[in-house]
Structures are given as C-alpha cells and as structure tokens.
Amino acid sequence: MFIDTHAHLDFPEFKAEVPAVLGRALNASVKKIINVGVDLETSKTSSDLARRYPEIYAAVGIHPHSARDLEMDTRTNLTKFCGSRKIVAIGEIGLDYYYLKRSSQFANYPGREEQMFCFEQMLDLALELHLPVIVHTREAEADTLAIIKSYSDSLRGVVHCFSGDWEFAKKILDLGFLISFTANITYKNKSEVHESIKKIPLGSIMIETDCPYLPPEEYRGGRNEPAYVVEVAKKIAEIKEVSLAEVERSTTKKAESFFRLN
Numbered sequence: 001m002f003i004d005t006h007a008h009l010d011f012p013e014f015k016a017e018v019p020a021v022l023g024r025a026l027n028a029s030v031k032k033i034i035n036v037g038v039d040l041e042t043s044k045t046s047s048d049l050a051r052r053y054p055e056i057y058a059a060v061g062i063h064p065h066s067a068r069d070l071e072m073d074t075r076t077n078l079t080k081f082c083g084s085r086k087i088v089a090i091g092e093i094g095l096d097y098y099y100l101k102r103s104s105q106f107a108n109y110p111g112r113e114e115q116m117f118c119f120e121q122m123l124d125l126a127l128e129l130h131l132p133v134i135v136h137t138r139e140a141e142a143d144t145l146a147i148i149k150s151y152s153d154s155l156r157g158v159v160h161c162f163s164g165d166w167e168f169a170k171k172i173l174d175l176g177f178l179i180s181f182t183a184n185i186t187y188k189n190k191s192e193v194h195e196s197i198k199k200i201p202l203g204s205i206m207i208e209t210d211c212p213y214l215p216p217e218e219y220r221g222g223r224n225e226p227a228y229v230v231e232v233a234k235k236i237a238e239i240k241e242v243s244l245a246e247v248e249r250s251t252t253k254k255a256e257s258f259f260r261l262n
Contacts, residue, residue, distance in 0.1 A: 001031045002233060002248060003255040004226040005180055006092070006134065006160050006208035009035050009056070010045035013212035013223050021225050022055055028227040031055060032261060036092045036134060038063035040074060043081055050086040057261060059089035059134050061125075064096040067110035067118035075125050082129050088259040091134025092160065093122035095147075098138045112143070119147055123155065132156040132258060135177070141168050148175055158258065161210050162193070169196045173204055178258060180206040183216040183228060186235050197239045202250045206258070207232040 004025070009018050025033065035050065036059045037043030043060035050058035060081045062070055081087055095116065099109045110118070126133045135157055137144040141164065148155060158178040162169065163185075172179055179200055185193055197205075207229050215224035216231040233251065237244045256262055 001252050002029055002207070002229055003032045003034075003252050003261075004030055004209050004211075004229040005034050005158070005206045005255050005259070006182075007033050007035050007211050007226055008038075008042070008213075009033070009211070009226075010042055010049055011212055014225075018049070018053070021227075022053060025226040026055070028230050030226045030229055032057065032255070033226050034059055034088060034259060036089075037061055038092055039066040039069055040077060043078060047081045047084065047087060050084065057086050057088045057259065058084075059091040060087060061089075061091045061093040061122050061134070062118055063092050063136060064094055064110060064115040064118065067114045070118045070121060075121060078125060079129065082131070087131075088261065089132045089134050090122055090126040090129070092136045093119055093133060094136035095119055095140035095144050096136060096138040097140040097143075101139060115140075116143060116147065123147070123151055127151070127154055132158070135159045136161070145171055145175070148177070156258065158206060160208060161214070162196070163190075164196065165192050166196045166199050169200055173200065178204050178206055178254065180208045181232055181236065182208050182210045182214045183224065183232050183235075184214045185239075186217040186231060187220075188217070194239050197236055202236075202240060202242070202247065203254060205236065205251060206255050207236070207247075207251050 034057045035046040037046045046058040160180045162179045211224035233247045237247045
C-alpha cells in the first residue's frame with residue numbers, strides 16, 4: 001500500500017473526475033490520500049472530500065500566497081473544520097519568496113512580513129489543536145528554519161515537495177521534521193536533490209504527488225494524479241539502491257504514524 005501525502009483533488013483540474021482518479025489510485029495500490037488546503041475555501045473543499053470518500057483525509061491551512069486572506073476569524077473557521085478525525089494536519093503553510101525576488105509584476109503577492117505573520121498564526125493553530133504541519137518553503141529557507149526553530153521541540157512537521165541540497169535537508173532533520181518528495185525527482189538535472197535522497201534516512205521520508213502539479217517525467221505536459229506517487233517511490237528506491245517494497249513499507253508506516261491515520 002502506498003500513501004499520497006499531498007494532493008489537491010479539489011482543484012479545477014479534477015472537476016467531476018474524482019471517482020475515476022480514485023479508482024486509478026486504488027488500482028495502483030495507493031490506498032490513502034491527504035488532500036491539502038491552501039486557503040479557507042480549499043480547506044473547506046478538502047474537508048468535504050474527506051467526509052465523502054473513505055480513502056481521503058484532509059489538511060487545512062493558509063498557503064503563503066494567500067497570506068493576505070488571513071483575518072480575525074480565519075483561525076476560528078479553520079478550527080471548525082478540525083472537529084473531524086479525518087483532518088490530520090495544518091497545511092499547506094509556510095513561506096514563498098520566489099515571486100518577491102522577481103519583477104514588479106508580482107507586486108501583489110504577500111510580502112515577507114505578511115507571510116511570516118501568517119505562518120506563525122498557522123503554527124500556533126497547529127499547537128493549539130495538537131496537529132502536525134505541512135510546510136511549503138521556496139527561496140525562504142533561512143526564515144523558515146528560524147521560525148520553526150523558535151517553536152523549540154513543540155512542533156511535528158514535514159517539509160513537502162523538497163528539492164534542496166543536503167545542507168538544507170540536514171537542518172530540517174535536526175529540527176525533528178520529516179521530508180517529502182514529489183515526482184520532480186524523476187526529472188533530469190536533479191543531481192542535488194538525488195544526493196540529498198541518498199543521505200536522508202529512509203525512515204524520515206514520505207512521498208507525495210502535489211497533484212495536479214509535477215507529473216513524473218514520462219507524463220510531463222499532462223496532469224499529475226495520486227496513482228503516480230508510485231513513480232516517486234520507484235525513483236527513491238533506485239537512488240537509495242533498495243527495493244521498492246522497502247520504500248513502500250517505510251513511507252507508508254511513517255505516513256500512518258505521522259498523520260495518525262489509524
């Protein structure tokens with residue numbers, strides 16, 4: 001059994017197709033999927049999917065791109081979703097400075113201080129609800145690490161869609177966090193992240209699709225979906241020179257315990 005620990009099946013790319021997508025996932029032995037919110041609306045739709053389908057669990061939170069949507073009652077509204085045992089994490093949350101470092105056409109994206117405040121609010125919510133966090137970080141490694149570190153050992157978390165070097169990976173692991181990989185590890189010219197995979201203990205790794213984004217190399221140009229998370233596991237097995245069965249057992253066991261799926 002495989003677990004896709006990060007999907008967005010409520011996005012428009014999957015409109016009216018969720019049953020068929022789930023069928024293909026089950027045929028590929030992907031038995032559990034965590035659907036992840038990026039704002040209040042998608043947190044609600046993720047929660048709705050989790051209620052409707054036994055294979056789906058959900059995470060709720062405010063993505064850094066949506067940091068300006070944070071209002072006085074946002075945490076209260078997110079808390080309401082968390083009354084269900086199928087809400088297993090706060091996410092996806094974090095920092096993303098990619099657009100801030102580029103041209104003025106991206107001036108409408110939330111600034112550094114806005115993102116940091118939103119991130120801290122979401123971390124506070126996770127502690128309040130005793131839930132782990134799913135962290136997004138892009139060109140914001142130093143601030144991400146500093147904020148997580150300021151919470152001492154209180155947080156449980158995973159940095160998702162990791163594509164960094166071993167130095168950054170080691171700092172994440174030293175904070176007690178896990179690391180999750182997507183199918184971008186199947187792309188060419190990924191030697192840096194492959195070196196990280198070699199060094200990261202298998203027991204600290206989870207797998208995901210981040211669908212509809214980042215399909216495996218052989219499906220590039222198309223839509224990603226949970227069935228393809230198996231390709232992530234295959235690539236990790238190849239890089240670490242272990243069997244696919246070993247990657248399957250380890251990542252599934254880790255996901256079930258981390259998100260308390262049982």
